[in-house]
Amino acid sequence: MAHPYVHAENSAKRFGGKPEDYLAIHEWFDATKAWYPEMTHRSMRHHSEGIYECAALFGETFINSDGKRVYTRYVGEQHVVEDLKFIPTASDWLECMDMQLWMMNRSKRLSEKVIERKHGFPDRMPSSVSPPVENRPQGTVKSF
CATH class of the missing domain: 1.20.58 (Methane Monooxygenase Hydroxylase; Chain G, domain 1)
Known part of the structure; x- marks a missing residue:
């Protein structure tokens, strides 16, 4: 403003x-x-x-x-x-942000394997990883 x-x-x-x-x-x-x-x-x-x-x-x-x-x-x-x-x-605010690999504070190699195996996206977490906001219980954190 x-x-x-x-x-x-x-x-x-x-x-x-x-x-x-x-x-x-x-x-x-x-x-x-x-x-x-x-x-x-x-x-x-x-x-x-x-x-x-x-x-x-x-x-x-x-x-x-x-x-x-x-x-x-x-x-x-x-x-x-x-x-x-x-x-x-x-x-x-946080629900509008895409999860990036570096945010997970884990071995990039391990994170890439998990994401690729589960979703096929090696460079970033897709927004489809967690349920839509309207289906998520209030106050919960996105699941990975």
Whole structure:
């Protein structure tokens, strides 16, 4: 959506205080742009688990410059919703990623044999390895 300061201005309008009261939180959410400067950087923190991680890092609540107590989680939720229009889970992001051999931290030779024998794809895991998202029990990890 926007620069962290724009998010901070929106927080000040919503919760009171000044944009500077919220800027560090919004900068934390968007700091992953330095790691990967594409919109998929959001997969690192723009999810429900990231919101709770933010509250653990910045504290459950804080007092803004108007003297009002603000829940850090609410500020995080505002940031994610402004960017994505909803709050996904980390699993929602991960389910959209294709498994690569190097992610399995095993002997490439062994991994290639298993994948080739099972699926005939030596260089990457096919998305057909696990059941479709709608058939998978909620909160489970893809099977390999």
